[in-house]
Amino acid sequence: MNLLWQGIVNGVLLGGLYALMALGLALVWGVLNIVNLAHGALIMLGGYVCYYLFTGAHIDPFVALPITAAVLFVVGYAIQRRLLNLVIRAPMFNTLLITFGLDVVLTYAAQIAFSADFRTVNPSYAGANFSLLGATVPVVRLLAFVIALALTFGLWLFLTRTPLGRAIRATSQNLVAARLYGVEPRRIYALTFGIGAALAGAAGALYGVVSQLNPYIGTSLTAKSFVIAIIGGLSNPLGVIVGGLVLGLVESMTSLYIGATYTNVASFGILVLVLIVRPTGLLGRTA
Amino acid sequence: MSESLLDVRNLQAGYGEMPVLKDVAFHIGEREIVALVGSNAAGKTTLLRALSGVLSHSGSVRYAGEEIANLPSDAIFARGLVQLPEGRQLFGDMSVHDNLLMGAYRRSDRGNLDADLGEVYRIFPVLGQRKRQLAGSMSGGEQQMCAMARALMARPRLLMIDEMSLGLAPAIVDQLLDVLQSIRSRGVTVLLVEQDVYSALRIADRGYVLEHGHIVREGRARELADDPEVKRAYLGV
Ligand SMILES: Nc1ncnc2c1ncn2[C@@H]1O[C@H](COP(=O)(O)OP(=O)(O)O)[C@@H](O)[C@H]1O
Numbered sequence: 449m450n451l452l453w454q455g456i457v458n459g460v461l462l463g464g465l466y467a468l469m470a471l472g473l474a475l476v477w478g479v480l481n482i483v484n485l486a487h488g489a490l491i492m493l494g495g496y497v498c499y500y501l502f503t504g505a506h507i508d509p510f511v512a513l514p515i516t517a518a519v520l521f522v523v524g525y526a527i528q529r530r531l532l533n534l535v536i537r538a539p540m541f542n543t544l545l546i547t548f549g550l551d552v553v554l555t556y557a558a559q560i561a562f563s564a565d566f567r568t569v570n571p572s573y574a575g576a577n578f579s580l581l582g583a584t585v586p587v588v589r590l591l592a593f594v595i596a597l598a599l600t601f602g603l604w605l606f607l608t609r610t611p612l613g614r615a616i617r618a619t620s621q622n623l624v625a626a627r628l629y630g631v632e633p634r635r636i637y638a639l640t641f642g643i644g645a646a647l648a649g650a651a652g653a654l655y656g657v658v659s660q661l662n663p664y665i666g667t668s669l670t671a672k673s674f675v676i677a678i679i680g681g682l683s684n685p686l687g688v689i690v691g692g693l694v695l696g697l698v699e700s701m702t703s704l705y706i707g708a709t710y711t712n713v714a715s716f717g718i719l720v721l722v723l724i725v726r727p728t729g730l731l732g733r734t735a
Numbered sequence: 736m737s738e739s740l741l742d743v744r745n746l747q748a749g750y751g752e753m754p755v756l757k758d759v760a761f762h763i764g765e766r767e768i769v770a771l772v773g774s775n776a777a778g779k780t781t782l783l784r785a786l787s788g789v790l791s792h793s794g795s796v797r798y799a800g801e802e803i804a805n806l807p808s809d810a811i812f813a814r815g816l817v818q819l820p821e822g823r824q825l826f827g828d829m830s831v832h833d834n835l836l837m838g839a840y841r842r843s844d845r846g847n848l849d850a851d852l853g854e855v856y857r858i859f860p861v862l863g864q865r866k867r868q869l870a871g872s873m874s875g876g877e878q879q880m881c882a883m884a885r886a887l888m889a890r891p892r893l894l895m896i897d898e899m900s901l902g903l904a905p906a907i908v909d910q911l912l913d914v915l916q917s918i919r920s921r922g923v924t925v926l927l928v929e930q931d932v933y934s935a936l937r938i939a940d941r942g943y944v945l946e947h948g949h950i951v952r953e954g955r956a957r958e959l960a961d962d963p964e965v966k967r968a969y970l971g972v
């Protein structure tokens with residue numbers, strides 16, 4: 449019983465972070481109709497930015513998080529303007545190819561720049577924890593969870609309550625009408641991709657605190673984000689919370705009852721299941 | 736005659752290699768209601784796309800004394816040249832209220848929005864009752880009202896409407912035509928593009944007939960409506 453409770457706590461905490469990881473991918477997918485295969489690489493980059501702010505400039509990782517997000521926003525905005533605008537509204541295959549190429553480039557650039565060594569952002573309070581009804585709750589994981597949910601909720605507020613957020617949704621729903629009503633799609637696309645990258649950066653900063661960084665983590669993080677986006681759907685950013693919690697709990701339970709090496713099998717088992725039960729998820733928008 | 740609000744000359748546009756508008760010329764005076772009619776595939780929608788800047792074109796488009804041909808669509812919109820497109824093109828998964836706010840997306844006078852929202856909800860009470868409903872879930876007539884309200888929220892100087900009456904009940908068409916007459920009396924100029932010649936000509940001052948990418952007839956609305964050629968072509972008699 450205690451073990452199960454601990455598993456649930458672990459899964460929920462992990463799920464919050466997963467939600468944030470997937471949030472940027474789902475946003476970009478829904479608005480630009482691009483499945484960004486380099487999304488995990490952007491999370492990885494965010495992790496390193498935070499790592500160097502912490503080890504180089506001694507900035508607390510939770511303070512470094514907004515800086516990391518800002519850096520990644522600029523990176524994402526530039527990638528969209530210089531590269532992805534070339535393939536906007538191109539067939540899905542072209543966008544997959546180009547973002548896959550981007551993923552490869554970012555991963556190898558990171559290997560050259562940061563080496564393949566494992567890194568972790570280790571503030572003095574990294575080991576702090578408390579007990580919740582018998583389960584151990586690491587403070588940094590709880591903080592990461594709270595920040596992830598706050599950012600997800602913040603994005604939802606931005607999209608539904610601000611003129612710019614409405615313009616982003618309008619562009620994703622009806623490009624022709626958005627243009628006729630004074631929206632500049634190129635600006636909206638660059639902004640959206642920038643926000644997606646900023647969210648990836650924030651997720652990467654948190655990931656570096658609760659786990660280990662190396663240049664190759666991106667691929668599996670992209671895949672997990674993809675699973676979560678499909679479970680949660682693309683029409684509402686809050687959907688990723690559901691997807692993130694499902695994946696977090698399944699992974700946590702799998703590692704508890706079957707073995708830690710099987711967590712990936714479990715998460716991709718879910719992907720297959722979801723695609724069988726609700727294949728519309730793959731079309732970029734839930735029906 | 737004083738200078739027109741819109742003066743189009745030698746306009747050409749098409750898709751890829753296919754020319755659709757071959758040499759279109761017409762003008763609209765300030766505060767006029769002008770009907771542009773023509774059968775299916777005549778090029779009416781293509782013309783509006785070109786004027787709104789979402790389709791590249793050549794020729795001259797003078798609007799309010801300024802050449803606006805091939806300006807980007809957002810710059811044209813910002814000058815008050817607003818289109819209510821064919822098929823309404825609402826933001827279907829957004830609420831009625833959010834659709835109306837999107838009409839005002841480029842407006843800098845945010846302080847006036849609430850008053851204008853109140854005004855369009857007064858003109859279309861049914862929209863006021865459905866503020867929070869998703870626009871795509873409403874009936875065709877309600878959607879057309881929503882599209883009209885969204886366009887009004889942009890505070891148009893020249894409102895171009897594509898196939899407003901298509902598929903709508905006559906009572907709703909009448910209501911929308913009344914709205915057009917009342918906004919004209921407040922200084923808005925209207926270009927009404929219709930396949931349904933008679934609903935458009937009923938409230939228009941003047942009209943043009945577009946066929947195969949050319950203007951083939953023009954005149955007072957009453958004269959056009961009585962023109963035997965027009966009758967034959969559009970009434971199917
Ligand atoms: N997006 C498009 N691509 C290619 N051809 C088009 C497109 N839209 C319209 N056309 C063609 O252009 C011609 C004029 O169409 P349109 O302007 O929609 O006519 P109308 O609005 O008068 O019915 C038609 O022959 C139509 O098939």
Ligand SMILES: [Mg+2]
Binds near residue numbers: 780781898
């Ligand atoms: Mg048409």
